[in-house]
Amino acid sequence: MRVHCLFMLVFLGSLAPAQDWQACKPEGDFSFNDVKAAVRRVMSYQIYSGWDEKTFNRSGDLVAVAVLKTLDDTEMASSEHAEDILLILRSAFECPGYCVAVADDRRPRMTLLLLEHLNVITGGKMQTDIEEAKRFILGQTSNASCQMEGVIYENGVPIRICTKG
Secondary structure (H helix, E strand, O other), rough: HHHHHHHHHHHHHHHHHOOOHHOOOOOOOOOOHHHHHHHHHHHOOOOOHHHEEEEEHOOOOHHHHHHHHHHHHHHHOOOOHHHHHHHHHHHHHOHHHHHHOHHHHHHHHHHHHHHHHHHHHOOOOOHHHHHHHHHHHHHHHHOEEEEEEEEEEEEEEEEEEEEEO
């Protein structure tokens, strides 16, 4: 009888709908659905709240995936949306070493691909802005790997010091 009850419990448990991976939240962070909703809100209403910024800051490279899943190429190609995308991506890498909990999302793999794609679909019209965003993001992610950092001045010129852990 106990084996039969156990079997029924396992069987009924397997009928329950599987949890959608997009709703999963890493420890104390935002789900993929939360990030997509923030992208959609910023793109639709042209409003950028503190909650949206917090969502992007803590999500890192996941933001690029959310942009790609939320917008199609024609939406991304408009200069207004392209500027918003660059703003969102900068926010996603504002403090990758401290804000982004998921280590894989601290590296801008999808973000760099999105920036290249954005350059292609805008016909190179925003190449300067895209290159500037790419430099910022790469600079931020190189800072994230520093164990200890600081700035010293040599002949009045600031020199960044980074010691790897």
